[in-house]
Amino acid sequence: MASAPDRIWPVTIAFTEDDRTTRADAILDVGGRHYHGWGRARRNPSDPDVRVIGEEVAAARALRHLAEQLFSEAERDIEEIEHQPVHLHR
Numbered sequence: 001m002a003s004a005p006d007r008i009w010p011v012t013i014a015f016t017e018d019d020r021t022t023r024a025d026a027i028l029d030v031g032g033r034h035y036h037g038w039g040r041a042r043r044n045p046s047d048p049d050v051r052v053i054g055e056e057v058a059a060a061r062a063l064r065h066l067a068e069q070l071f072s073e074a075e076r077d078i079e080e081i082e083h084q085p086v087h088l089h090r
Contacts, residue, residue, distance in 0.1 A: 011026055011027065013025070015058065015059075022054035022058045023040050023058055024055065026063050028066060035066055037062045038062050039058045039059065039060065039065060041054040041061070071088050071090055075087065
């Protein structure tokens with residue numbers, strides 16, 4: 001039986017759209033820190049209008065941007081403790 005998680009970080013993803021563009025904003029507030037990643041997907045005019053595909057692509061890009069921010073923040077935090085440059089594998 002799996003145990004309950006010790007901590008949960010809820011990420012909010014909000015979408016805005018126009019005729020051919022979907023934007024996703026991924027927002028995470030944790031430990032007094034605010035992170036905001038964003039991504040965009042553009043539909044080729046010859047492609048069918050399938051909303052969920054644009055949302056998937058835009059959300060993936062927003063989450064990737066958010067992940068990069070978390071890696072950078074972790075590197076800075078480790079550097080403060082280690083007093084030397086740190087580069088985490090991504």
